[in-house]
Amino acid sequence: MAEAGPVLLVGCGKMGGAMLAGWLEAGRKVAVVEPKAPVPRTPGLVAAVAVPEDLPGGLAPSAVVLAVKPQEAANVVPIYARFARSAVYLSIMAGKTVAGLAGMLGAEARIVRAMPNTPASVRKGVTACFAGEGVTAAQRTLCDELLGTVGKVAWVDRESLIDPVTAVSGGGPAYVFLLAEVLEEAAVSEGIPRDLARLLARETVSGSGALLAASTDDAAQLRKNVTSPGGTTAEALAVLMAEDAWPALMKRAIAAATRRSRELAG
Numbered sequence: 049m050a051e052a053g054p055v056l057l058v059g060c061g062k063m064g065g066a067m068l069a070g071w072l073e074a075g076r077k078v079a080v081v082e083p084k085a086p087v088p089r090t091p092g093l094v095a096a097v098a099v100p101e102d103l104p105g106g107l108a109p110s111a112v113v114l115a116v117k118p119q120e121a122a123n124v125v126p127i128y129a130r131f132a133r134s135a136v137y138l139s140i141m142a143g144k145t146v147a148g149l150a151g152m153l154g155a156e157a158r159i160v161r162a163m164p165n166t167p168a169s170v171r172k173g174v175t176a177c178f179a180g181e182g183v184t185a186a187q188r189t190l191c192d193e194l195l196g197t198v199g200k201v202a203w204v205d206r207e208s209l210i211d212p213v214t215a216v217s218g219g220g221p222a223y224v225f226l227l228a229e230v231l232e233e234a235a236v237s238e239g240i241p242r243d244l245a246r247l248l249a250r251e252t253v254s255g256s257g258a259l260l261a262a263s264t265d266d267a268a269q270l271r272k273n274v275t276s277p278g279g280t281t282a283e284a285l286a287v288l289m290a291e292d293a294w295p296a297l298m299k300r301a302i303a304a305a306t307r308r309s310r311e312l313a314g
């Protein structure tokens with residue numbers, strides 16, 4: 049493993065908790081600051097404390113993972129500036145820029161900004177990262193490994209791309225869940241009982257995701273595979289793929305979310 053010191057996780061909520069489980073399973077040493085619930089003591093956990101004052105003296109983390117809500121950042125992040133010498137800061141906080149974080153952590157802080165998504169909770173996430181100035185290759189590798197425990201990891205070379213990434217994969221699970229919802233409603237409209245409609249919609253969405261994940265074909269090919277010319281699926285796709293329908297709608301939705309991400313950035 050690339051790291052020397054333990055990973056310090058600040059905020060063990062949904063995202064932090066998912067990553068923590070993966071790290072401990074992978075045999076990493078981790079210290080956690082989480083005010084709410086005590087994290088169960090397990091091998092690998094060097095400390096689990098409610099406040100940073102209770103962290104072991106002399107702790108020299110190799111990474112400080114910032115996983116609190118963005119609105120907590122201003123109060124929480126500066127407390128961890130003292131680790132700048134040993135650690136890379138890996139922030140998963142939505143909308144918090146490298147420059148904004150450097151303002152809280154000091155100029156010598158090495159900062160990676162990452163945007164994960166909620167399938168991380170079942171280790172099927174995808175995270176895009178941007179490395180700020182001075183981040184070393186070893187620190188990049190460490191961040192790659194830490195995020196890799198909950199899914200796939202990709203890097204962007206311009207921080208501005210984190211806004212459309214937020215729109216596409218950060219929010220993306222919501223669009224897929226919406227698909228399950230509207231498919232269920234459409235099924236009910238055709239007379240299918242609610243319970244069966246829900247089962248059909250849910251399994252179709254999750255099963256198609258599993259098929260996409262398992263296949264070497266791209267999504268367009270998998271779609272063509274279930275579309276016979278002149279058949280029922282072709283009839284539905286003609287509606288969904290009309291000029292003003294899904295392709296245009298999705299572009300508008302992603303553009304709106306990207307704009308909002310830029311507005312919220314700080």
Ligand SMILES: NC(=O)c1ccc[n+]([C@@H]2O[C@H](COP(=O)([O-])OP(=O)(O)OC[C@H]3O[C@@H](n4cnc5c(N)ncnc54)[C@H](OP(=O)(O)O)[C@@H]3O)[C@@H](O)[C@H]2O)c1
Pocket residue numbers: 058059060061062063064081082083084085115116117118120124140141142143163164165166218
């Ligand atoms: N969930 C997503 O889809 C998603 C996607 C991409 C990025 N993110 C980012 O991931 C971060 C975490 O999101 P989440 O969904 O995991 O939120 P969450 O479940 O609310 O987790 C945040 C955790 O931080 C804890 N906390 C609050 N103050 C703290 C402090 N002073 N020191 C240490 N821990 C503290 C909270 O405890 P309390 O509950 O007691 O306040 C909570 O357990 C956010 O910045 C979000 O932008 C989330």
